[in-house]
Amino acid sequence: MNVRRLAPWLLVAAPLAVFVALFLAPLVNLFALSLFRFDRSVGVVGGLTVENYTKFLGDPFYLGILWRTLRIGVLATLASLLLGYPLAYHMQRCRPRARAYLALLVLAPLLVSVVVRSFGWLVILGPNGLVNSLLVSSGIVRDPLRLLYTEGAIVVGLTHVFLSFMVLSIAAALARIDPALLRAAQNLGATERQTFFRVVLPLSLPGVAAGSLIVFTLSSSAFITPALLGGPRVKVMSYLSYQQTLLLSDWPYGAAIAFVLLGLVAGAVLVYLRVLESGRYGVVFR
Amino acid sequence: MSVATTAAPGPAVGGHEPAAVPRPARRGVTALGVFSALVYAFVLAPIVVVLLSSFTAADYTSFPPRGLSLRWYLEIPRNPEFVESFKVSVVVALVSGALATVLGTLAALALVRFRFRGRDALNTFFLSPLMIPGVILGIALLQFYARAGITKTPFSLVFGHLVITIPYVVRLVSASLAGLDRTLELAAMNLGATPWQTFRRVTLPLAAPGILAGAAFAGITSFDDVSIALFLASPHSVTLPVRIFTYIEQTFDPLVTAVCSVLILIAAALVVVIERSLGLARVFGSDAAGR
Amino acid sequence: MPPVLVELREVAKAYEGHAAVRGLSLAVEAGERLALLGPSGCGKTTTLNMIAGFLEPDTGSIVIGGRPMAGIPPHRRDTAMVFQSYALFPHLSVFDNLAFGLRMRRVARAEIATRVREALELVQMAGLERRYPRELSGGQQQRVALARALVIRPGVLLLDEPLSNLDAKLRQEMRLEIVEIQRRLGITTVFVTHDQEEALSIADRIAVMSEGRIEQIDGPIGIYHEPRTEFVARFIGDGNFLPGQVAGVEDGQTRVDTAAGLPVRAARGRQRPGDAVVAMVRPEKTRVTLRPERLENSFTATVRAITFLGPVTRYQLLLRDMAFAASLPDASHLAGVEPGATVHVGWRAADCLLLDPAVPPA
Structure with a gap:
């Protein structure tokens, strides 16, 4: 084997070793663990079984949490799309300098820790928070509403945390559209509205799809925001897994829950890839 | 007197052809503009609210804040666990950021500069942690460490963070290497530079913005991480976001708003530094969209 | 006159x-x-975009x-x-690209199908309706x-550097075709180009x-043979430019004293004695000989x-230390x-044009 053939492997050796030791091995180990049994008095017991998975999939309580996670992920994705598309479109129509500042405004929050940003929503939605202060002082309600620890609060928080990704993804797709296409549409008789619906929107769909995938996978697997805004009362999959492992020490079951969640994420990726390859607008993605 | 060939020297003014994107003929307030302004308000709301409520004089967090004082900022030094955690976070971020930059750059070089069997698979492998929920990685690492008998130290945290930071470096450095004009390297070699000299004097300087962006992204990702740190932190090495998280889970008195505000101000300073040096859109825009 | x-x-x-664009009519x-x-940067694309309506003029008016x-x-x-760049919609098939303008005009379905087919036949692209732009050369x-523009039967066809993205051979072929199609349809056509050919x-x-x-507007022959300004003469074709001053007008000819000290006789021009002019002779209008000729x-x-x-064979000469070019179809004489040799160069007064200088002398 000559140097040229060996060189790439020499370069990747160290990072590859790190990944095998700290990424692949722990995941394989966790998966193996999910096939073990747990006994409250003895601890983890050997012997392969799919018991943990059947327990999860057969229990309406746990399935309810799975559906909730899915629901929250879908709602946060839709909300990001509804808020993010107009924002990205507006940004793209601004002059380059204004666009740079607006992009900064969208990007800057990414530098603030998710904990801090979710905490901000605690303050806004809390009993003494902004929303309740406004509602009470304007006389709409007499007593503060319970806004925290609800699915709605989680959706709001997740939408906020991941909106930037949706905006960036759509803005990138919009920026890739050749401006001559818009002129061509107008030149052929399309109004501004028709140009948007027949040219801009279809051509921005790859950005919408990519942004939706990002927001859905991140928000359905998010942990911090649901833990803070939903708490133990409104559990999602990631919280459930955390609770089972770290708080209740039922590692095999917690591991199984983690892999069900992983399956959900993988499912979303597969759906995305299907959309990418087929469908009416498949040609846009190629 | 001269012989003109084809084109006469035209006016030296370029770039004044019509602007690319047709912009709305009417400026001023539009429904789209108003909607966008509201969304920007939504984006900034929690950050602004935390900042403002940290100046409260009351014993509980509220918005709008009751009274105006700096008492909760003065309270921070009396809670050494926050200060201690901040130090831990900085050290972990710096060490894992530096390691990730070196390892990720090595991987990117191999992936971009060589064609070899398994290259595509390796590429996917190096980016795959981005698709794995952080909690799952945290649980997996914690269990793995326990099984391997590795005790929790700040280093276990650093190693954990490598998995979530290397992908960003690989991605950003790959992008910057791929965009690099290969003929520049050929020119250097043609002028007598050895492969190492070429790398050192041509490739590395040209890829530097991508590498720096990768380093910045890696450091910030490590600093802000909670999902993994929550599982890997030992009682003596709790990172600041984890400290805040566990604190908020119990109570959210104004002390934590003050701590969060300090983090926001640090982030604001970072925004300015990164924007001035690399361009924020370059660091986040290129990569975050594809996350 | 039309x-x-x-x-x-x-x-x-x-x-x-x-x-x-400054005060263009x-x-x-x-x-x-x-x-x-x-x-x-001369404003030609801006002008085209104003005709199409992508840009509004600051002053003046456009009437179509x-x-x-x-x-x-x-x-x-x-x-x-x-x-x-053709600006074909990448998400639409060839058929849908052509149908776009017709749909905007609410043309009936059956008619759309007929007109699209006719337009594709016109440009010899029949049968490729279902392809996507990326699948085309x-x-x-x-x-x-071109078909997409023609199918809506516009009053005016605008072409923005239509051939600049094609290779040389294809370009020549398309030139012919565009002229043929335009003749057949009789459609008014304005096109922008930086390519004189x-x-x-x-x-x-x-x-x-x-x-x-606009420096000058004329038919191709007029533009080439009777450029009015130095700019036009320099932009279209090659030339030898001899700046100087009109010394006198006699026998239907103009005498010019060039800056280099050559007494040049040129065709009758508008200029008066004392005016600054540029005498210009095209390289192919010159004669190069071993003995002086009666010119x-x-x-x-x-x-x-x-x-x-x-x-042609091109002779780069030095005429009193100045570069001078001559193109001869036949150089057998x-x-x-060899380079370094002394020869005689000459041209007829009628082939020597007087132009307004591009930049007035200070």
Whole structure:
């Protein structure tokens, strides 16, 4: 084997070793663990079984949490799309300098820790928070509403945390559209509205799809925001897994829950890839 | 007197052809503009609210804040666990950021500069942690460490963070290497530079913005991480976001708003530094969209 | 004389303080092919975009078919453009690209199908309806773009550097085809190009533009043989430029004392004695001989280089220390002449034009 053939492997050796030791091995180990049994008095017991998975999939309580996670992920994705598309479109129509500042405004929050940003929503939605202060002082309600620890609060928080990704993804797709296409549409008789619906929107769909995938996978697997805004009362999959492992020490079951969640994420990726390859607008993605 | 060939020297003014994107003929307030302004308000709301409520004089967090004082900022030094955690976070971020930059750059070089069997698979492998929920990685690492008998130290945290930071470096450095004009390297070699000299004097300087962006992204990702740190932190090495998280889970008195505000101000300073040096859109825009 | 279809009156447009078009007036006759020719930045594309309605003039007016265009958005103008990049919608098939404009005009389905088919036949692209733009070659894309513009039967066809993305051979072929299609349809056509050969081969009339103004507008032959300004002469074809001053006018000829001290006889011009002028002679209008010939202008020169170019042989000469070019279709009488040799160069007064200097002397 000559140097040229060996060189790439020499370069990747160290990072590859790190990944095998700290990424692949722990995941394989966790998966193996999910096939073990747990006994409250003895601890983890050997012997392969799919018991943990059947327990999860057969229990309406746990399935309810799975559906909730899915629901929250879908709602946060839709909300990001509804808020993010107009924002990205507006940004793209601004002059380059204004666009740079607006992009900064969208990007800057990414530098603030998710904990801090979710905490901000605690303050806004809390009993003494902004929303309740406004509602009470304007006389709409007499007593503060319970806004925290609800699915709605989680959706709001997740939408906020991941909106930037949706905006960036759509803005990138919009920026890739050749401006001559818009002129061509107008030149052929399309109004501004028709140009948007027949040219801009279809051509921005790859950005919408990519942004939706990002927001859905991140928000359905998010942990911090649901833990803070939903708490133990409104559990999602990631919280459930955390609770089972770290708080209740039922590692095999917690591991199984983690892999069900992983399956959900993988499912979303597969759906995305299907959309990418087929469908009416498949040609846009190629 | 001269012989003109084809084109006469035209006016030296370029770039004044019509602007690319047709912009709305009417400026001023539009429904789209108003909607966008509201969304920007939504984006900034929690950050602004935390900042403002940290100046409260009351014993509980509220918005709008009751009274105006700096008492909760003065309270921070009396809670050494926050200060201690901040130090831990900085050290972990710096060490894992530096390691990730070196390892990720090595991987990117191999992936971009060589064609070899398994290259595509390796590429996917190096980016795959981005698709794995952080909690799952945290649980997996914690269990793995326990099984391997590795005790929790700040280093276990650093190693954990490598998995979530290397992908960003690989991605950003790959992008910057791929965009690099290969003929520049050929020119250097043609002028007598050895492969190492070429790398050192041509490739590395040209890829530097991508590498720096990768380093910045890696450091910030490590600093802000909670999902993994929550599982890997030992009682003596709790990172600041984890400290805040566990604190908020119990109570959210104004002390934590003050701590969060300090983090926001640090982030604001970072925004300015990164924007001035690399361009924020370059660091986040290129990569975050594809996350 | 055919009626005027498109008229620009004193149109001006500036971007951020830089004047792109300054007080331009132009009348395009119905059915003609008019080229806007000029170097990049001369305002030709801006002019085209104002006709299409993508840009509004700052001052002046545009009238198409007797209708003032002020405030009329692009989609309500009777123009169709072929873009430099073709601007074919990547998400639509060839058929849907062609049908786009018809659908915007609410044309009935059955008619759309017929007209799209006819348009594709016109550009010899029948049978490719279901392809997508990315699946077509550059030349095919060009044809589809042309068909897409023609299918809506516009009053004015606008072409923005339509052939610049094609290779040389395909370009020549498409020039012919565009002319043929235009003749068949009789459609008024305005096209923008920076390629003089393209303008000469396609256009009925050429408007040579410089710095936002029209320098000269004329047929290809007029533009080439009777350029009025130094700019036009330099932009179209090659030339030897001899700046000087009119010394006198006699016998239908003009005597010019060139700055280099050569007494040159030129064709009768508008200029009066004392005026600053540039005398210009095209390289192919010169004679190079071993002995002096009986021509109104005849000088000795030194050969600097000889280049065989196929159809012509080009002689780079030194005429009183100045570079001078001569192109000879037949150089057999100069066999044996090497660089350094002394020869005689001459030209007829009638072939020597007097031009206004591009930059007035200070």
